[in-house]
Amino acid sequence: MAGNAVVHVIDDDESVRQALSFLLTASGMAVRTYETGTAFLETVATIQGGCILSDVRMPGIDGISLQRRLRELNVKLPLIIMTGHGDVSLAVEAMKVGAVDFIEKPFDDEALLNSIRSALDRFSETGRRESEIAEIEAKLATLSTREKQVLDGVVAGQANKMIAYNLDISPRTVEIHRANVMTKMGANSLSDLIRMSLLIEILPGK
Secondary structure (H helix, E strand, O other), rough: OOOOOOEEOOOHHHHHHHHHHHHHOOOEEEEEEOOHHHHHHHHHHOOOEEEEEEEOOOOOHHHHHHHHHHHHHOOOEEEEEEEEEHHHHHHHHHHHOOOOEEEEEOOHHHHHHHHHHHHHHHHHHHHHHHHHHHHHHHHHHOHHHHHHHHHHHOOOOOOOHHHHHHOOOOHHHHHHHHHHHHHHHHOOOHHHHHHHHOOOOOOOOH
């Protein structure tokens, strides 16, 4: 789990908030509670990590509307929905708009904790992936236009001669550009370069 991760609990029932706060704190997790989705959204800009545990039925912004709003704001914290008996259809709708899991009330403590741990691990992995993507994109920005064209050809599986023909340059020039691309991207091998390209979805022609 991410070291700075916080579980953000959103429920309009104070007794539920208190019980969840006690359970999660006793399990070694950092917790913040909110009475409404609106209250959470007011602080979301300052939130750096963790996951969200939200009731699906709340006054004002319900759990589904909250997930939609988070998507609009490009907030990528995993959201777990808590549902009452008979609200499975709502849970399915929530997952369709991006919730990672749902827990039915009354829930088993260990099942809830496992779901939260999984969501926190997912956030941590997403953070590492986004950091890697940002690093690759920064390296990509250092390439010249011609080097990017050569990279497109390499990712498309074209031989140097084919790249040279398509760009109307010599194969030797392609070799030089290709070596520059490997150096600037920090790629140790062709497979490494292709893996980077796939990670940021470089497609031929882009």
